[in-house]
Amino acid sequence: MNLFAKSSEKNDVHIVCECVALYSKLYTNTNTPIVASYQIPGFRPKKAVPEDILLNYVGPKHVQDATVEAILRHTLPQALASVEDRALEDSVRILTKFEDMANSFSLDTVFRYDVAVDVAPEVRWLSEDKYKNLKVVVEIDEIVDAEKAAEKELKRRHKALGLLRIVADRGLQVGDLVVLDIFAESISSDGSKGEKIPSAESKGFHLDTEENNNLVPGFLGSLIGFRPGETRSFPLQFPESFEQDSLQGVRAQFTVVCKELFYRELPELDDSLAGKLLPGCTTMDQVQERILQRCKEVEKTAIEQATDNAILDQLGKLVEVDVPRALFQEQGQQLYGAKLLQLQAERKLDKDQIASLSSQKAVQEYLESERENINRIIKQMLAVGEIFKAEDLQYSTEQLVKEVENSIEEFKRYNQDYDEGNIKQQVQDVLEAAKVLEWLKENCTIEYIKR
Structure with a gap:
């Protein structure tokens, strides 16, 4: 078999497979699946059958189709071996139609077919410094300001008593x-x-x-x-x-x-209202202190999330990536699945609605409508992966095992199908991102501004 690899797209490797005459032996081999399924009178199982008798009994079309299938099984793994370290899972596509292969098959000519496979994309940094000396501006909404939020929350609780x-x-x-x-x-x-x-x-x-x-x-x-x-x-x-x-x-x-x-x-705002405003409190000072503490926790979480988002957004702008089809499909389907799981957890969808939204048509519509966002997330993920490797960052095996178990438990709780391998990969991506974000926060300049 001869292989000629070429690429029509930056992440799409095309392999031309040319199979030499030795594969013509499959044509009369009784181990070819369709041929082997027949018991030909006068011949013991697994014994060679003369070509003319075999063709007359089974039919040339059946033998030919079985031979093409056998050739594919024998040659495809060898064809893909040259890119197995870079090939993306489930991205192999035989470009030549089976009907065309069967019609062109002949013992006198070379058998040829084309295969395409998506490979891991190259991440190209737009800056010579890459991610070094990163400067990030984080915009914080006034609504998360703890002092203002606490005042608003106290007022809301007071109004509820009016x-x-x-x-x-x-x-x-x-x-x-x-x-x-x-x-x-x-x-x-x-x-x-x-x-x-x-x-x-x-x-x-x-x-x-x-x-x-x-x-x-x-x-x-x-x-x-x-x-x-x-x-x-x-x-x-x-x-x-x-x-x-x-x-x-x-x-x-x-x-x-x-x-x-x-x-x-409204009732007068004094200590007599403390227990009604916030159970367990006996004075207005306690009410205000506890509400402020809760708002500070919300503010801290919101600022951390805004910082992570700003860093990831900046990373996405620093790289160029030609996103392969298989990676786009995989990431898009993961995002859509997470969205459905969240809706189900919030009890916004029943089983029939989940089934309807899980259809192939619904998924494809989501992928098209969210194409830009999905590509943006993939670019960020690939940039994170590059930094994780370059800085030799690590996370513990215990963390990985625990998070995988938690994710599986979540799927089981809502009776959702899951693939443990996919879950493990997703958890690895999340843990890598957490380590990279932690490293970047310590090694980049961050400016906070209020909207």
């Missing part, structure tokens, strides 16, 4: 709770009204005027002084950063009806 009273002698002001019917129509470029916007409409909408972060800018201001039974109409524009993509930048005419208006009658 009583709602009907407002009878004034209009709406900040601090009230109001029940609204909201209608919306798009406004065209010439100023005329367009179609209704169902996703921006709501009947019986409860608005706490102290919690208005998700409102369209100007919406609350347009309602100040609003009285029950009153209707107001006003134009507003959804911001370009609005969470619902279809509404970003849309100009709309809102019509709002005030149905009910309430204010909160």
